[in-house]
Amino acid sequence: GENVEQHPSTLSVQEGDSAVIKCTYSDSASNYFPWYKQELGKRPQLIIDIRSNVGEKKDQRIAVTLNKTAKHFSLHITETQPEDSAVYFCAASKGSASKIIFGSGTRLSIRP
Amino acid sequence: GAGVSQSPSNKVTEKGKDVELRCDPISGHTALYWYRQSLGQGLEFLIYFQGNSAPDKSGLPSDRFSAERTGGSVSTLTIQRTQQEDSAVYLCASSLSPFTGQLGWNEQFFGPGTRLTVL
Numbered sequence: 001g002e003n004v005e006q007h008p009s010t011l012s013v014q015e016g017d018s019a020v021i022k023c024t025y026s027d028s029a030s031n032y033f034p035w036y037k038q039e040l041g042k043r044p045q046l047i048i049d050i051r052s053n054v055g056e057k058k059d060q061r062i063a064v065t066l067n068k069t070a071k072h073f074s075l076h077i078t079e080t081q082p083e084d085s086a087v088y089f090c091a092a093s094k095g096s097a098s099k100i101i102f103g104s105g106t107r108l109s110i111r112p
Numbered sequence: 113g114a115g116v117s118q119s120p121s122n123k124v125t126e127k128g129k130d131v132e133l134r135c136d137p138i139s140g141h142t143a144l145y146w147y148r149q150s151l152g153q154g155l156e157f158l159i160y161f162q163g164n165s166a167p168d169k170s171g172l173p174s175d176r177f178s179a180e181r182t183g184g185s186v187s188t189l190t191i192q193r194t195q196q197e198d199s200a201v202y203l204c205a206s207s208l209s210p211f212t213g214q215l216g217w218n219e220q221f222f223g224p225g226t227r228l229t230v231l
Contacts, residue, residue: 099160
């Protein structure tokens, strides 16, 4: 079955700097890759997703890149702000499958 | 309702007792998912429903875990003979449908979770 590895497990960056979180997946048939943000004590919320027919997607300060050959995808947050502090989860799934496999999460801290 | 709701929000039980966790998905959402999140850990997939059927039960940790969904709406996750290692936050999510088209997936909306503590 699918296996998703995520790193780093913790990341601390200076406010205003960029943060990058990387994930790899094992099943080459996976074609949907969402990213969820979970603030302390709150539920996960989708922040961006990418499908296998594109290599990059941007939404304001957030971008995700996908390398299908290498089977890895990354989340990029630019101009980080205090409200970006949270745990971020990557995930992978097949369009014809019924479940989404999550990575183990990255705890991002923004230093003032 | 406006979002996915779960009850109870907190449940403390003694080892060996059975517990039932409830999830009310967003109205009209045909897909429903259960996940488990242990302290400081990631999201572990448990089971998925499309309507009232569960095409994928592969994530259930043991035969002590079961889930059902009736009327294509409310779902209950039952844990029998609870063990201390079952302590975790159990999250439910729903989506309009599992996926749309060849490459589409619909966003999953998560509930607030049920924090289960087994003493």
